[in-house]
Amino acid sequence: MKIACHDLVDRMIEQEYPSLFSLYRTLHQHPELSEMEEQTALTLSTSLETAGYTVTTGIGGFGIAGVLDTGPGRTVLVRADMDALPVLEETGLSYASTETTVDWNGRSVPVMHACGHDLHMTILAGVARVMAALQDWWSGRLVLVGQPSEERVSGAAAMVRDGLYNTVGTPDALLALHVAAEYPVGTVIYTEGVSSAGAESFDLKIFGVGGHAAHPNKAIDPIVIAAETILLLQTVVSREIDPQAFAVLTVSSIHTGSKHNAIPGEVELTLNIRFFSPGVRDHLISAIERITASVARGAGVPEERLPMLTLLDESAPPMICDPALAGVVIPAIRAVVGEEQVIAVPPSSGSEDFGAFGAVDPPIPICYFRVGSVDPNSTHPPAFLHSGKFSPDAEGVIKNGVRAMSIALLALLGEERY
Ligand SMILES: [Zn+2]
Ligand SMILES: [Zn+2]
Missing domain, CATH: 3.30.70.360 (Alpha-Beta Plaits)
Structure with a gap:
C-alpha cells in the first residue's frame, strides 16, 4: 500500500497530541508578558532540543532559534510568538491562568495568553517533531523561532538586529501562523500581498x-x-x-x-x-x-x-505576503485540508511585527496564514482575541496548525513521494 506524506503527518500528530496538549497546558497556565518570557523560552527551547534541534537562546531578549539541517536545499524559518497579555482570564477552564506579575510600569497585573501565542508555541513544537520524524522526506535547513515581545511589536526587529541570521543563516522563506478567533476550526485564512497594516x-x-x-x-x-x-x-x-x-x-x-x-x-x-x-x-x-x-x-x-x-520603538512595517511563496504554500495546504476550508480575505488594519523578519536587504519572502479556532459545536458566540474569555478549541487548533504548517514546509523543502 502506498503511504502519502500527509498521512504520515497525521499519524505523527495523533501520536504526539497528548504530549503537545500537556505542553500547551503548561504554557497556558504560566503566561509571561512581553520582554519577560524567560521561563516560556526555556520551556520551548527544551522542547525543540528534545526533538533534535540545535537551539540558540537569548537572541534579541528571550528569543530562541532551533535548527535542523538535513542536507542541501533551502533554509525556511517558522516563527511562533511567545508573549502573553495583562488580561484577567475569565474562561473558567480547569487550566486557566491565575498568574499575576509586575508590568513595565511597576503595577501588579493579571497575565493571560489571550492572543493564543501558547497555541502557536505548541504548534511549533509539534511541527518540530513531525519534521524531525519525516526528515527522510525533505532536505534543507529548518529554523524554528520563538519570538519575544510580539504584543509590543518589537521582538522580531530585536532578533534580527541581534544577529539572528548570523546564527541560523539567512532564510529563503519565512512562515508564521496565528490563531483566528472568528473562524471555525479546520479553516485556514490568508491574504496575498499587503496582509496587515504597518503601525x-x-x-x-x-x-x-x-x-x-x-x-x-x-x-x-x-x-x-x-x-x-x-x-x-x-x-x-x-x-x-x-x-x-x-x-x-x-x-x-x-x-x-x-x-x-x-x-x-x-x-x-x-x-x-x-x-x-x-x-x-x-x-x-x-x-x-x-x-x-x-x-x-x-x-x-x-x-x-x-x-x-x-x-516609539513599538512599530511594525506593513506585512506583505509574497504571492510566489503563497502560490506554493496555499495550494499544498488546500490539497490536504480541503478546497472550501481555505479562505482568502482582504487585508487587515491590525498589525503584526512578523514582517520585520523579512525587512532586510534583500527582503525575504513571507507567507502568513491563520487557523480557525471556534468549536463548531459551541453554543456561545466566540470571544475576540485579547479578551479574558478567549477560549479556543485547543485540540482543533493544535492539530490543524501542525498539519497546515508541516504540509507547507514539506511543499517548500521536500518532494511529496509515494
Ligand atoms: Zn495579540
Ligand atoms: Zn497574537
Whole structure:
C-alpha cells in the first residue's frame, strides 16, 4: 500500500497530541508578558532540543532559534510568538491562568495568553517533531523561532538586529501562523500581498505657559492648543490622504493638569498611525508635525517651545505576503485540508511585527496564514482575541496548525513521494 506524506503527518500528530496538549497546558497556565518570557523560552527551547534541534537562546531578549539541517536545499524559518497579555482570564477552564506579575510600569497585573501565542508555541513544537520524524522526506535547513515581545511589536526587529541570521543563516522563506478567533476550526485564512497594516506609535508633548485660571491672558493654555490640534488631526485622513489608500490616525490618550484653578504648562498625548504603504506613512507623520507646530505657533508659543513628537520603538512595517511563496504554500495546504476550508480575505488594519523578519536587504519572502479556532459545536458566540474569555478549541487548533504548517514546509523543502 502506498503511504502519502500527509498521512504520515497525521499519524505523527495523533501520536504526539497528548504530549503537545500537556505542553500547551503548561504554557497556558504560566503566561509571561512581553520582554519577560524567560521561563516560556526555556520551556520551548527544551522542547525543540528534545526533538533534535540545535537551539540558540537569548537572541534579541528571550528569543530562541532551533535548527535542523538535513542536507542541501533551502533554509525556511517558522516563527511562533511567545508573549502573553495583562488580561484577567475569565474562561473558567480547569487550566486557566491565575498568574499575576509586575508590568513595565511597576503595577501588579493579571497575565493571560489571550492572543493564543501558547497555541502557536505548541504548534511549533509539534511541527518540530513531525519534521524531525519525516526528515527522510525533505532536505534543507529548518529554523524554528520563538519570538519575544510580539504584543509590543518589537521582538522580531530585536532578533534580527541581534544577529539572528548570523546564527541560523539567512532564510529563503519565512512562515508564521496565528490563531483566528472568528473562524471555525479546520479553516485556514490568508491574504496575498499587503496582509496587515504597518503601525507606529508616538508621544506628543504640547507646551504652553502655565498660570492661574483667573488670569488666562497671562498664560498660553496648552489644553486649548491640544484640543484644536486633536480636531485638526482628524482632517489628515479625511482631507489629505487619497480616498483609495488606507490610513488611520488615532489620538489614543491625553493627560495634563492637576488643579481646578491652575492652567498647566504642558499636555502629553499618545498617537498611533496605521498604513499599507511607506508613502502614506511619511505623509501622516509630516502632517502631524506640520499641524502640531502651526497650531502652537498660532497660539503664540515661542519657536523653542514648539510641540515635541517622539517615535516609539513599538512599530511594525506593513506585512506583505509574497504571492510566489503563497502560490506554493496555499495550494499544498488546500490539497490536504480541503478546497472550501481555505479562505482568502482582504487585508487587515491590525498589525503584526512578523514582517520585520523579512525587512532586510534583500527582503525575504513571507507567507502568513491563520487557523480557525471556534468549536463548531459551541453554543456561545466566540470571544475576540485579547479578551479574558478567549477560549479556543485547543485540540482543533493544535492539530490543524501542525498539519497546515508541516504540509507547507514539506511543499517548500521536500518532494511529496509515494
Ligand atoms: Zn495579540
Ligand atoms: Zn497574537
